[in-house]
Amino acid sequence: MILLLGNLLLFLVALAAAPRLGWLWQALFPGISRPVWDSQSWFALLAEHLMLALGATLIAALIGLSAAILATRPAGRALRPLLDSMFSLAQAVPPIAAIALALPLMGFGAAPTLLALVLYAALPVMRSAVAGLDAVPAAVLDAARGTGMGPGRILAQIELPLALPVIQAGLRVALVLAIATTAVGAVAGARCLGTPIVTGLANGNLSWVLQGAVFTAWLAVIADQALRLGLDPERRRSNGRLAPAR
Amino acid sequence: MIRFEGVSRRYGEQVAVDRVTLEVPRGSICVLLGESGSGKSTLMRMVNRLVEPSAGRVLVDGRDVAGAEPEALRRGIGYVIQSVGLFPHWRVGDNIATVPRLLGWDAARVARRVDVLLDLVGLDAALFRDRFPHELSGGQAQRVGLARALAADPPLLLMDEPFSALDPGTRRGLQSALREIHAETGKTILFVTHDVEEALTLADTLAVLDQGRLVAQGSSASLLQEAEKGPVRRIFGKESLAFHRLATLPASSLARPEDARQDLPMLPADASLKQALMLMLAEGSACLAIPAEGAFPGGTLHWADLVAPR
Numbered sequence: 001m002i003l004l005l006g007n008l009l010l011f012l013v014a015l016a017a018a019p020r021l022g023w024l025w026q027a028l029f030p031g032i033s034r035p036v037w038d039s040q041s042w043f044a045l046l047a048e049h050l051m052l053a054l055g056a057t058l059i060a061a062l063i064g065l066s067a068a069i070l071a072t073r074p075a076g077r078a079l080r081p082l083l084d085s086m087f088s089l090a091q092a093v094p095p096i097a098a099i100a101l102a103l104p105l106m107g108f109g110a111a112p113t114l115l116a117l118v119l120y121a122a123l124p125v126m127r128s129a130v131a132g133l134d135a136v137p138a139a140v141l142d143a144a145r146g147t148g149m150g151p152g153r154i155l156a157q158i159e160l161p162l163a164l165p166v167i168q169a170g171l172r173v174a175l176v177l178a179i180a181t182t183a184v185g186a187v188a189g190a191r192c193l194g195t196p197i198v199t200g201l202a203n204g205n206l207s208w209v210l211q212g213a214v215f216t217a218w219l220a221v222i223a224d225q226a227l228r229l230g231l232d233p234e235r236r237r238s239n240g241r242l243a244p245a246r
Numbered sequence: 247m248i249r250f251e252g253v254s255r256r257y258g259e260q261v262a263v264d265r266v267t268l269e270v271p272r273g274s275i276c277v278l279l280g281e282s283g284s285g286k287s288t289l290m291r292m293v294n295r296l297v298e299p300s301a302g303r304v305l306v307d308g309r310d311v312a313g314a315e316p317e318a319l320r321r322g323i324g325y326v327i328q329s330v331g332l333f334p335h336w337r338v339g340d341n342i343a344t345v346p347r348l349l350g351w352d353a354a355r356v357a358r359r360v361d362v363l364l365d366l367v368g369l370d371a372a373l374f375r376d377r378f379p380h381e382l383s384g385g386q387a388q389r390v391g392l393a394r395a396l397a398a399d400p401p402l403l404l405m406d407e408p409f410s411a412l413d414p415g416t417r418r419g420l421q422s423a424l425r426e427i428h429a430e431t432g433k434t435i436l437f438v439t440h441d442v443e444e445a446l447t448l449a450d451t452l453a454v455l456d457q458g459r460l461v462a463q464g465s466s467a468s469l470l471q472e473a474e475k476g477p478v479r480r481i482f483g484k485e486s487l488a489f490h491r492l493a494t495l496p497a498s499s500l501a502r503p504e505d506a507r508q509d510l511p512m513l514p515a516d517a518s519l520k521q522a523l524m525l526m527l528a529e530g531s532a533c534l535a536i537p538a539e540g541a542f543p544g545g546t547l548h549w550a551d552l553v554a555p556r
Contacts, residue, residue: 143331145296146404147344147394148321161335 004225011218015042018211025207035207037196042215049192049219052110052185053178056117060174063118064125065167069155071126072133080130087126090119095181099188113185113192120181121174128170132163168230176227180220183212193219247272247402247434248293253302254458255288262288264458265302270451272401275428275435277445280455281481286438287406289455293436294323294404306402321345324395324403324433328410330387332379338364338390339375345398363393366430368423385416389423396431403435410441421447442482446493454478467494492552493520500552501536501545508535513547515539522547 018037025035067083070076095116102112136159144154160167183194193216200208248270255263263285270276278286291297292304295316304311311319332341339360346356364371367389379387388408395403409417421444428435439445445452446466454462454469456477462469469478470491482490497517511529513522513536522534526549538544 137329137331137334139327139329139331140333141331142296142327143325143391144333146294146320146325146327146331148317148319148348149344150317158333 001229004222004229007222007225011215011222014218015046015215018042018215025211028210029207032205032207034205037200037208037211039199040191040195045191045193045195046215046219048190049182049194050179052113052190052192053117053175053182056114056178056182057121057171057175059114060118060121060178061125061171064122064170064174065129067122067126068129068133071130072159073151083126084130087123091123093119095120096184096187099184103188108189110185110190112188113182113190116184117178117181121178124170124173124177125167126170128173129163129167132166132170133159135166136162172227172230176220176223179223183216186212247307248276248436249305249308250289250292251303251305253289253292253299253304255285255292255297256300261458263292263299266455266458266460267302268453268460268463270434270436272434273432274450275437275448276451276453277449278436278438278453278455279440279442279445279449279481281440283457284455285458286440286455290404290406290436290438293402294320294325321348321398322400322402324397324400326388326391326395326403326405326408328407330379330391332382332387332390332394334379336379337375338377338379338382341379341390342393342397344394345400349398359397360393363396364390366396366427367393369393383416384412385420388412388420392420392424392427396427396433401434403433405435405437407438407440409444410439417444424448442486442490443493446490454481456481465494467491470494489520489523492523493518495519497522497534497547498536498542498545501542501547502551503543504546505544507533507546510535510546512537515542515544519552523552526552 019042022036025032029035064087067087071080071083098116098119099112102115106112106115140158140162141154144158149157182190182192183197185192186194186198193212196208196212197216198212200206200210200212248268250266250268253263253266254261266285266289268276278290280286288297292299293306293311295311295314298312306319306323332338333344339357342360342363343356346359351359360375361371364374369386369389374382374386374390379390382390391408395405409420412420424435425448427433437448439448449466451464452462452466452469453460454477461476462472462478470482470487472478479487495518497513497519498515500519510533511525511531513525513534515536515538517525517536525534526532532549534547536542536545536547
């Protein structure tokens with residue numbers, strides 16, 4: 001936890017310091033006339049980056065969760081292999097290819113990036129939700145039906161709360177995937193931490209490329225650190241839902 | 247209270263329940279006895295429509311359950327299963343409150359009811375109300391399961407091998423608790439088990455199922471008298487049939503009207519012949535004294551009468 005907060009703080013300080021370190025970039029790249037990235041504020045880029053990743057995760061969560069609920073209902077059980085292969089296929093397409101394919105339809109900007117990220121992040125949500133819903137003990141469901149709960153109430157009050165820890169794990173994976181992948185959106189003109197990389201490559205400005213790459217990678221590391229913390233079994237048990245096996 | 251009329255259930259080619267007609271009188275404990283796969287659970291689950299019959303009909307209080315809305319029907323029928331199925335993320339009190347809350351009782355009434363029920367099933371309300379299911383032993387969990395089934399005071403209770411997963415001591419404790427609750431509340435109970443001893447301990451009437459068919463029904467005493475051959479004999483175990491029969495007969499029926507001698511071991515007047523035999527073996531005594539109680543004037547039970555042909 002302390003490690004994560006320390007890393008996060010350091011990251012923010014570095015973002016604030018980067019435009020003021022002209023001498024450093026000058027020393028590293030003596031042949032470049034404008035080595036300092038100053039087209040946009042790093043914090044604005046970070047905010048847009050996170051908005052894109054969060055938005056995509058939210059949409060992916062809605063889609064993945066709906067598909068998982070459908071696949072675990074008696075009526076939807078037949079659809080399960082189909083849904084699973086659809087979502088697997090969606091994730092198998094590299095985001096850069098998804099963006100390229102979406103460009104002619106959706107134009108430049110955030111939209112094709114959002115689409116690519118949703119396609120990429122929906123699978124872990126669906127897989128984890130299916131696993132969580134499947135793991136609800138049959139006896140609990142039998143008892144719930146036997147006490148006269150309807151299907152909707154059983155889903156809302158019994159199945160989803162019991163599956164929640166597993167679903168949360170899937171959501172965290174989806175969020176980390178999205179944060180780490182958002183940078184490719186810069187090729188479609190979405191503003192994010194990848195923007196200096198793409199702009200730098202286009203202009204032969206390796207200083208911008210380096211700065212963008214460092215911050216993109218750094219943010220992904222922080223997200224991964226947070227994910228590991230969230231998946232720590234000791235912490236997960238404390239919410240009372242994952243009862244130790246008797 | 248419950249009437250099965252020519253009820254069958256088929257799963258493809260498999261016949262799980264085959265034309266069963268059976269009546270369970272109001273206020274009695276009817277035990278469905280059979281080996282696993284005999285169709286006893288399937289038959290029971292047709293009462294609250296967890297299984298629909300392929301043919302025939304099930305009447306509760308004279309009404310065909312097929313005409314009832316399943317959720318409403320189930321809220322009026324207590325349901326207890328072998329694996330208990332407590333909701334692991336809810337405290338004991340919330341588990342018990344399930345049906346009253348579904349029925350829209352106000353919070354104060356629900357809270358009072360939870361405490362009454364915990365007391366009824368022999369658990370200290372203050373101690374257990376706020377525990378989670380994983381903090382309970384197997385026996386405690388099933389007591390909570392029983393309390394949950396009784397919560398809205400349903401006239402009818404379905405119990406599917408509720409004590410089969412418990413160790414013998416705990417099982418006997420819960421059997422006698424159920425007997426007491428039954429005497430106190432007068433519920434009609436349909437009880438499924440494969441355990442012969444348990445069936446004889448609890449049953450007012452017994453219904454024996456074999457391969458989906460009802461092969462015998464009646465009081466345990468009459469059933470064992472006639473069980474000379476066939477599936478009933480097999481289910482009760484042919485070697486121990488005579489022993490089980492003793493369990494269905496009162497010891498006082500064979501007592502000689504002699505004044506009970508003080509030096510003999512004492513047997514309670516309501517004991518069965520099986521309990522008498524056990525006491526004789528335990529005490530190494532061929533005679534037992536039975537004190538007077540109610541209409542019974544007291545007397546002495548002799549080993550010779552126990553083994554005499556009847």
